[in-house]
Amino acid sequence: MSESEIVVVGAGIAGLTSAAILSKLGFSVTLIESHYQSGGCAGTFKRKNYIFDVGATQVAGLEKGGIHHRIFDFLDIPIPEATILDPACIVDLKDGSPPIPIWHKKSKWITEQEKQFPGSRRFWKLCNLIHQSNWIFANNNPVLPISNFWDFSQLVKALVPSNLVTGFLLKSSIFDLLRICGLSKNQRLIKFLNLQLKLYSQEDVYNTAALYGSTVLQMCQQPHGLWHLKKSMQSLSEALESSLSKTGVNLIFGQKVNSINFDEVSKCWKVSANSKKNSFIYQSKDLIYTAPPQSLLKHLKYPLNRKQIYKNRLKNLPDPSGAVVFYSALKKENIKKISSNHYQFVSSEFGSLFVSISDEDDGRAPKGEVTLIASIFTKTKDWFELDKQNYVKRKNDFMKKISLELESHFDISPENWLHRELATPLGFEKWTNRPNGIVGGLGQNPDIFGLFGLSSRTPFEGLWLCGDSIYPGEGTAGVSQSALMVSRQILASKGMGNFNL
Numbered sequence: 216m217s218e219s220e221i222v223v224v225g226a227g228i229a230g231l232t233s234a235a236i237l238s239k240l241g242f243s244v245t246l247i248e249s250h251y252q253s254g255g256c257a258g259t260f261k262r263k264n265y266i267f268d269v270g271a272t273q274v275a276g277l278e279k280g281g282i283h284h285r286i287f288d289f290l291d292i293p294i295p296e297a298t299i300l301d302p303a304c305i306v307d308l309k310d311g312s313p314p315i316p317i318w319h320k321k322s323k324w325i326t327e328q329e330k331q332f333p334g335s336r337r338f339w340k341l342c343n344l345i346h347q348s349n350w351i352f353a354n355n356n357p358v359l360p361i362s363n364f365w366d367f368s369q370l371v372k373a374l375v376p377s378n379l380v381t382g383f384l385l386k387s388s389i390f391d392l393l394r395i396c397g398l399s400k401n402q403r404l405i406k407f408l409n410l411q412l413k414l415y416s417q418e419d420v421y422n423t424a425a426l427y428g429s430t431v432l433q434m435c436q437q438p439h440g441l442w443h444l445k446k447s448m449q450s451l452s453e454a455l456e457s458s459l460s461k462t463g464v465n466l467i468f469g470q471k472v473n474s475i476n477f478d479e480v481s482k483c484w485k486v487s488a489n490s491k492k493n494s495f496i497y498q499s500k501d502l503i504y505t506a507p508p509q510s511l512l513k514h515l516k517y518p519l520n521r522k523q524i525y526k527n528r529l530k531n532l533p534d535p536s537g538a539v540v541f542y543s544a545l546k547k548e549n550i551k552k553i554s555s556n557h558y559q560f561v562s563s564e565f566g567s568l569f570v571s572i573s574d575e576d577d578g579r580a581p582k583g584e585v586t587l588i589a590s591i592f593t594k595t596k597d598w599f600e601l602d603k604q605n606y607v608k609r610k611n612d613f614m615k616k617i618s619l620e621l622e623s624h625f626d627i628s629p630e631n632w633l634h635r636e637l638a639t640p641l642g643f644e645k646w647t648n649r650p651n652g653i654v655g656g657l658g659q660n661p662d663i664f665g666l667f668g669l670s671s672r673t674p675f676e677g678l679w680l681c682g683d684s685i686y687p688g689e690g691t692a693g694v695s696q697s698a699l700m701v702s703r704q705i706l707a708s709k710g711m712g713n714f715n716l
């Protein structure tokens with residue numbers, strides 16, 4: 216049996232970041248990852264001469280003052296090399312009107328908004344005001360949702376007067392903001408917002424919480440921005456791993472945690488894990504669990520039976536989405552009309568496609584070639600309920616249809632694909648251990664966001680949740696914020712004071 220002060224389950228960005236922070240603060244930390252590499256949904260895989268980003272392809276929070284930047288400064292490690300995305304994305308509503316480039320420069324984006332959505336200025340202004348208020352609050356490191364007095368005190372400390380005004384919008388949606396601005400019938404704007412919000416909140420305009428949506432709609436512009444990492448997404452995890460090795464974290468690959476129990480005698484958590492050949496036990500006072508909370512139903516069986524209300528809460532979490540991702544490669548000269556790394560366009564077959572194209576010299580493909588990744592949302596049960604034959608048929612069908620959509624959108628000749636493959640929720644389950652291949656955390660609707668979400672503090676002392684189902688939600692920046700929050704909670708729970716970046 217191996218003992219440490221803190222065990223972290225899962226070396227995605229949430230697990231790597233919390234392990235790195237707590238180890239830097241002086242705790243002994245063991246980090247257990249089932250895969251043979253770190254990164255989870257923000258990892259990469261190699262195929263032939265190509266490196267493909269598995270899920271995440273763009274990063275928020277790398278700018279000075281952004282969450283990754285602040286954490287990297289604290290860890291005293293260099294920020295991975297990256298370029299700002301400008302435009303962050305080009306959105307094509309396929310309604311015969313020109314595509315919408317989402318510019319990084321604020322003034323350029325405001326001009327574009329006016330051109331694309333005449334009369335919408337008051338909506339964007341309102342979103343911006345709400346976002347300004349949210350941002351000061353978020354940078355004051357609140358703890359949400361609140362589960363005890365310390366959490367409450369952190370929430371109160373983080374509040375600024377403008378939050379009391381925006382607080383009235385706690386239960387409102389982005390559609391409510393459109394209504395306030397007299398834009399509830401602006402179908403083109405609604406179509407655009409539906410596409411963008413779905414990417415960041417898993418919800419549409421009617422169901423995205425106003426406070427959450429207002430902020431994600433400002434993430435591409437100064438002083439924030441989205442970034443394209445050089446080499447691959449893995450460089451974010453590699454940088455965090457370099458911090459783990461400096462501070463002596465016991466990072467274990469290839470062991471899958473299969474159960475978690477509380478030992479009443481030692482008053483410690485006991486974590487059982489399996490490699491292909493052996494079983495292992497790890498013991499710690501604090502345990503950070505970064506796999507999706509739905510997996511606790513399997514891993515925390517015995518303790519959960521004593522907390523039926525919490526068990527039911529986990530059982531009844533709304534179904535998150537799944538993803539189908541198309542990974543391909545082409546000669547740069549064979550893909551026409553590109554002026555951005557990211558595209559999003561409406562598809563009658565799939566709702567929409569989100570496309571990420573590498574830079575010619577960014578390390579993902581040999582000279583003269585690029586990788587092209589396209590993702591769509593899907594219901595996980597549509598894949599898991601199929602027998603083998605129908606699964607293969609559906610997968611081939613998706614491969615064909617996605618190829619056709621891309622060929623038509625980017626003027627690609629079918630013979631020019633150098634590589635093509637598809638991941639379904641079954642593949643995501645295998646890669647990330649997420650039950651049924653669910654991705655991206657919980658939909659950020661007014662019933663789940665912020666105060667009403669799932670807390671990092673569980674009803675079990677010393678067991679903490681972290682990752683994209685916890686405040687503030689999905690994305691590498693979101694889970695880093697949740698890693699910082701849980702690290703502060705652990706420090707405070709030991710009476711070791713407060714800690715802020």
Ligand SMILES: Cc1cc2nc3c(=O)[nH]c(=O)nc-3n(C[C@H](O)[C@H](O)[C@H](O)COP(=O)(O)OP(=O)(O)OC[C@H]3O[C@@H](n4cnc5c(N)ncnc54)[C@H](O)[C@@H]3O)c2cc1C
Pocket residue numbers: 224225226227228229230247248249250253254255256257269270271272273274275470471472473505506507538540590646647648649654655656681682683684688689690691692694
């Ligand atoms: C298709 C797609 C596109 C996306 N695009 C973006 C984007 O462009 N930008 C962005 O910021 N975000 C994006 N995201 C979201 C982002 O990738 C995730 O929100 C974030 O990476 C989640 O990090 P995490 O650490 O919470 O979880 P995960 O990445 O899922 O990490 C959890 C880790 O725990 C491990 N694990 C699970 N169970 C066990 C177990 N039993 N034992 C041991 N280890 C275990 C897994 O192997 C995994 O490594 C995208 C996601 C997907 C799927």
